[in-house]
Amino acid sequence: MKSRLIFCLLFAFTLAHTSLYAQEAKPDSYTDLQTGLKFPSTIERLKFVSKADYGDVQLGVGIRYRSPEGLRIDAIIYNLGLKTIAADPADPRVKEQVEEALSGIKLAAEKGLLKDLKVISNEVVPIAKGDAAPKAHKVLLSFTLAEEARESALYLFVYKDHFIKVRATWFPEEKKASREDVAAFLTWLSAEMKK
Structure with missing residues (x-):
């Protein structure tokens, strides 16, 4: 299933210390041709690290940012x-993508890649x-x-008939700064989506 492949790609590049990006030139920003989203070199304290093309437009691209404390977004x-994807979080296709992501994470825990996995909230x-922010x-x-x-x-939503999956991972001792950086990224993204 393509969505499981996407999750596996995201999971691997989120958890690995080496990156899928090592094989290609690393730009300092990225404009997504499918959605028009322009990812700048910095978003407040976050620095653009790289972009990965998964080799098939259906599988899309991955964009990575990092904070000074090691937060990865x-x-x-x-x-x-x-061709069309409803932007409603209640849409079955959107829910399916969330469930696929969660089942992939649980599978990684079952295989021993993760320990002590807890789903804190969903x-x-x-x-x-703001009322106009995407849900x-x-x-x-x-x-x-x-x-x-x-x-x-993990955040999952739809923009211009594309799924957008944002995964932020941090060390608990850096929770406060990391959550502020995640909020800054999502606030920037919400504003970018309105342009």
């Missing part, structure tokens, strides 16, 4: 070849402050990877 933009929230499924997780505790937030 990965945004995946893809459409699975669907809710629909606006991605930024997303937000899944908050905690787990242990390489003997270190981590926390992660």
Whole structure:
């Protein structure tokens, strides 16, 4: 299933210390041709790290940012070849993508890649402050990877007939700064989507 492949790609590039991007030139910003979203070199304290093309327009691209404390934010933009995708979080296709992501994470835990996996919350929230902000499924997780505790937030929503999956992973001791950086990224993204 293509959505499982997308999750596996996202999961691998989020957790691995080496990157899928090592094989291609690393730009300092990126404009997505499918959605028109322009990812700048910095978003407040976050620095653009790289962009990965998954080799098929249906599987999309991944964009990575990083904070000084090691927070990683990965945004995946893809459409699975669907011509139209409802932007409603209650739409079955959107819910299916959230469930696919969660089942992939649980599978990684079953295989021993993650330890002590906990799903802390799973809710629909606006991605930024204000009534006009897009609503997303937000899944908050905690787990242990390489003997270190981590926390992660997964956001999934639709923009211009594309799924956008944002995964932020941080160390618990950096929770306050990391959550502020995630909020800054999502606030920027919400504003960019209105242009």
